[in-house]
Amino acid sequence: MNRLSLSPVIIGLSALILIVSSFNTAQASSPQDAENFVQTNAQAVISTLRDYRSGGTDLSAVKREFRQKIDVLADVDRVTNFVLGRYRRSADPAALEEFRGVFREFAINAYERELANYGGQTLEVTGSVQRGEGDYIVNSRIYGGPEGREYDVKWRVLEHNGQYKVVDAEVLGIWLAQSQRDQVTSIIGDHGGDVSAATRQLRNRMQG
Amino acid sequence: MTLRALAKSCFISSLGLVLLGLSACTTNPQSLEANDPLEPLNREIYGFNTTMDEVFFEPASKTYVAVTPKVGREMVGNVMTTLNQPVVFANTTLQGDFEGSLITLARFGMNATLGVAGLFDVATVAGLPERHEDFGQTLGVWGVESGPYLMLPVFGPSNLRDTTGRFADRYAHPLKWNEDEPASSTKIGIRVLNGIHQRAELQDAIDSLDRTAIDPYVQLRTTYHQRRNMAITNGEDAYADLPEFD
Numbered sequence: 321m322n323r324l325s326l327s328p329v330i331i332g333l334s335a336l337i338l339i340v341s342s343f344n345t346a347q348a349s350s351p352q353d354a355e356n357f358v359q360t361n362a363q364a365v366i367s368t369l370r371d372y373r374s375g376g377t378d379l380s381a382v383k384r385e386f387r388q389k390i391d392v393l394a395d396v397d398r399v400t401n402f403v404l405g406r407y408r409r410s411a412d413p414a415a416l417e418e419f420r421g422v423f424r425e426f427a428i429n430a431y432e433r434e435l436a437n438y439g440g441q442t443l444e445v446t447g448s449v450q451r452g453e454g455d456y457i458v459n460s461r462i463y464g465g466p467e468g469r470e471y472d473v474k475w476r477v478l479e480h481n482g483q484y485k486v487v488d489a490e491v492l493g494i495w496l497a498q499s500q501r502d503q504v505t506s507i508i509g510d511h512g513g514d515v516s517a518a519t520r521q522l523r524n525r526m527q528g
Numbered sequence: 529m530t531l532r533a534l535a536k537s538c539f540i541s542s543l544g545l546v547l548l549g550l551s552a553c554t555t556n557p558q559s560l561e562a563n564d565p566l567e568p569l570n571r572e573i574y575g576f577n578t579t580m581d582e583v584f585f586e587p588a589s590k591t592y593v594a595v596t597p598k599v600g601r602e603m604v605g606n607v608m609t610t611l612n613q614p615v616v617f618a619n620t621t622l623q624g625d626f627e628g629s630l631i632t633l634a635r636f637g638m639n640a641t642l643g644v645a646g647l648f649d650v651a652t653v654a655g656l657p658e659r660h661e662d663f664g665q666t667l668g669v670w671g672v673e674s675g676p677y678l679m680l681p682v683f684g685p686s687n688l689r690d691t692t693g694r695f696a697d698r699y700a701h702p703l704k705w706n707e708d709e710p711a712s713s714t715k716i717g718i719r720v721l722n723g724i725h726q727r728a729e730l731q732d733a734i735d736s737l738d739r740t741a742i743d744p745y746v747q748l749r750t751t752y753h754q755r756r757n758m759a760i761t762n763g764e765d766a767y768a769d770l771p772e773f774d
Contacts, residue, residue, distance in 0.1 A: 402773050426742070433739040451767050478773060487773045492733050493758060494751050496740060498771060502562070502750040503742040509558035518742070525742055 349479035351448040354456035357484040358475045361393040362460065363443045369436045386432055394431075395478070395485035396424055399497050402487070404515070405505040411515040419519045426522045427500070434491065438462045438471065454479035563677050563687075564749060570679035574745050577684060581727075589728040601725065603647045608722050609658060610639045610646030611702055618700040619661035623669045631656050660759060664693030668760035677749055685752035 368386045390396070400423050401408055408416065441464040448458045458475040476488035476495075488497040504518045511517035554560075559567040593601070613636035620628035635651040635658065643650045652658060667689050668674070675688025686694065698704050703715050733751075741747040758766060 398773055402771070430740045434736060449767060451770065457767050476770065488770075492736055493755050494736075495754065495770070498754070499740075499747055499750045500742060501771075503746045506558050506562065506746045507743060509561075510556065521742055 349454050349482070349484070351450050351456055351458075354477040354479065354484055355445045355448050355458050357477060358458040358460060358486070359443065359445045361389065362473075362475065362486070365389045365393055365435060366438050366441060366443055366462070369432070369438070383432070387428055390428055390431060393486050395487055396427055398478075398485070398487055399427065399500075400424060402497055403501040403504045404508075405501055407505065407508045407513060407515055410513065411508075415515040415519070419515050419522075422519050422522045422526075423504075426526055429526060430496075434496075438465065441465050443473075562746075562749060563674065565676050566678065570677065571745055573679040573681055574748070576681060577679070580682060585724075585727045588724050589731065592724045593728050593731075601728070602649075604721065604725050605729070606639065606643065606649045607646040608725060609649070610636060610643070611718075613639075614702060615663075615697050615700040616659050616661045619663055619666045619697075620659060622663075622666045623661065625661075628659050628661070632659055662690075662693050663696040664690030664756070665760050667693055668756070674753075674756070677752075685748055687752075687756075690756065 365386065368382060368389055397420075400420050403423065404411070404416070404419070411419075441462050443460050443462050446459045446461055448456050450456050456477045456479070458477055460473050460475065461470050462473055463470045471491070474490035475486050476490075476497075477484050478487050488495050490496075507518045507521050508515055553565050554567050556567065559565060564570060596604070613632055617629055617632045617636065620626075620632055635656045638651045638654065638656065639646050639649060642648075649658075664687075672689050674690070678686045678688060678691055680686050680691065683694070703718065737744060737747055737751070
């Protein structure tokens with residue numbers, strides 16, 4: 321059985337885990353749960369990208385699978401709200417809606433390109449720090465690539481109603497969502513609070 | 529050179545950069561919020577640096593990687609790191625990190641001798657980890673604010689504090705110890721090789737910037753800010769200032 325044919329099983333298991341965890345809201349979250357969440361779901365994303373990196377034959381299927389797994393791993397909608405900063409509350413609703421759609425596409429593409437570098441490598445969770453109630457930093461290292469390099473990646477994991485989601489990741493010392501917020505709010509601010517300026521820039525970057 | 533003369537030299541150099549930028553100041557609230565009042569000038573310099581990188585530095589670093597085996601590049605990195613240990617030693621001492629100073633001194637001695645003039649990093653194998661300290665960080669530890677963000681021609685992102693530190697660190701580096709000696713081709717060669725090696729080491733970060741940036745200039749500014757804050761605090765309380773996700 322090849323890896324792709326396993327994907328419905330993996331997705332089914334992931335969904336089952338999420339359903340079970342949602343019934344378990346009375347139980348307090350723990351760093352160990354956050355670590356297990358990252359170990360399972362971030363590794364699943366990286367494993368999916370093995371074919372993406374190697375230029376496998378069915379890239380569209382790989383991309384579909386990647387997007388499903390990203391939605392299990394990360395709270396993209398929450399990240400989208402975060403990167404808008406203070407403009408989320410004052411912007412035109414139609415412009416906001418358009419931004420959300422385009423940013424989601426941009427972010428997933430960016431994660432895809434970024435994580436494709438680690439495609440097929442091994443992720444090992446090395447520990448975690450609890451910042452507050454339901455707020456964790458999970459440390460990991462990724463290794464096993466052809467150049468023999470090791471990368472430290474940190475994952476900001478938030479727990480809500482028993483569900484864990486990644487909202488930010490630190491790669492090469494940079495928190496991606498924080499950096500994206502600085503860029504988005506800078507563009508909107510430079511255009512007098514016009515959110516559609518950021519939407520245009522995102523489209524330009526995706527086309528470029 | 530005395531400490532007073534050194535400080536004067538650094539101050540005059542930094543002041544010159546600020547005066548140069550005053551004519552290009554912006555009142556844009558976004559730029560001021562990001563501590564980047566010289567953003568229009570900085571963006572021009574960023575454009576210049578990007579062109580220089582595309583034309584000279586990236587091809588040079590890719591050629592260097594192509595013709596130098598990995599073990600050779602590691603040796604180059606080890607030698608450059610060993611040469612920089614006096615700078616690190618001076619700064620760990622100025623920061624009151626005497627344990628760091630002892631480790632750095634031991635690293636220097638061990639790698640310069642057992643490591644065959646720094647070619648091999650035997651100190652790390654022996655459990656003496658490398659430290660990264662410079663005078664910009666020392667000023668930060670002393671409580672000096674970063675000052676405005678600066679994009680330096682060729683050297684890239686910085687700020688007033690770190691630019692001052694960059695000038696000061698030159699005087700602790702072995703290549704600068706004998707200032708009466710004219711710049712030899714060997715010294716120039718070492719500096720050029722170091723620059724190409726550093727550029728090659730940054731390739732992953734630059735590729736990542738290209739893949740994920742919405743506005744590459746702002747992404748680089750944010751990246752620099754995050755990395756320098758992390759370096760100054762040595763990662764302590766690294767998560768205290770993380771933002772809330774509403």
